[in-house]
Amino acid sequence: MLGLSALDHKENRRIWRSASQSCSFLQNAGVATTPMPKKARPSALDRTDLRILAELEENGRLTNAALAARVGIAESTCVQRVRALREGGVITRFRAEVDPAALGLGIQAVIKVRLGSHSRDHVHSFHATLKDIPHALTIFHVAGEDDYLVHVAVESAAALRDLVLEHITVHPAVRHTETQLVFEVMPGAGLLPRPL
Numbered sequence: 001m002l003g004l005s006a007l008d009h010k011e012n013r014r015i016w017r018s019a020s021q022s023c024s025f026l027q028n029a030g031v032a033t034t035p036m037p038k039k040a041r042p043s044a045l046d047r048t049d050l051r052i053l054a055e056l057e058e059n060g061r062l063t064n065a066a067l068a069a070r071v072g073i074a075e076s077t078c079v080q081r082v083r084a085l086r087e088g089g090v091i092t093r094f095r096a097e098v099d100p101a102a103l104g105l106g107i108q109a110v111i112k113v114r115l116g117s118h119s120r121d122h123v124h125s126f127h128a129t130l131k132d133i134p135h136a137l138t139i140f141h142v143a144g145e146d147d148y149l150v151h152v153a154v155e156s157a158a159a160l161r162d163l164v165l166e167h168i169t170v171h172p173a174v175r176h177t178e179t180q181l182v183f184e185v186m187p188g189a190g191l192l193p194r195p196l
Contacts, residue, residue, distance in 0.1 A: 044088070048073060052194040053090070065142050077175055101151035103160045105135055108182035109160055113168060114149040116175030135169045151182075 045053075051071045055062060066128070068078035085091045091184060100108065126148075128144070130139050133150065140149040154160045160179065170178055 016113045034165045038158075039080065041050060045090070049081060049085065049090075050192060052078070052085065054190075054194065056082075056091065056094075057190050057192055063148060099132035100135075100137070103153075104155050105153035107156065107160060108151065108153045108185065110180045110182060111148075111150040111152065111164060112146040112178040112180070113174060115177040117173050118147075119173075121142060124169055129167070129171050134163065146178075 048071060052067065055067055055070050064075055064078055064082070067082070068075040071076065071078065073081075082091070085189060100106070127141075130136070130148070130150070133139075133152065135152055135153050136150055139149040141147065141149075142149055151162060152160070154163060164177055168174060
């Protein structure tokens with residue numbers, strides 16, 4: 001991975017600055033993130049690594065042969081690079097994205113939660129409560145007027161009401177909730193430029 005051009009270094013710095021800011025935001029928001037190991041420093045990634053990551057971000061089910069062909073490297077090299085990216089903590093996991101509607105959970109909402117107390121005990125206690133919320137897709141601990149954003153998928157308006165009443169507002173630290181229905185979920189651009 002030696003002999004990187006100035007363009008490679010500039011692109012690495014841009015991507016890692018963006019990723020580091022995202023990671024820092026998530027850590028400050030109380031979301032568990034994997035610390036970046038020392039061997040995964042920006043200078044350790046070259047253009048080929050970035051292309052591998054972009055392809056896998058787009059389609060995590062690519063076979064090694066297909067991935068190697070798309071990136072333009074030998075299959076053995078591809079296996080080694082993907083392994084190094086996983087071991088270095090750059091790739092943290094592979095997973096399937098399931099359509100909630102296919103499971104009968106056709107209503108999505110974001111529940112804004114405001115705590116009345118921010119004592120360490122109340123915050124830790126509420127964190128433990130969040131882990132038990134059924135059908136929670138994503139939970140953000142955020143700065144600002146609200147303290148948490150809870151993205152859920154449910155089967156009906158009645159189920160949404162029950163979820164809020166039985167799993168969120170029952171906690172003694174919760175002062176206020178506001179529920180917003182989600183009309184549409186759109187994927188973001190991702191961390192890396194989409195492959196061509």
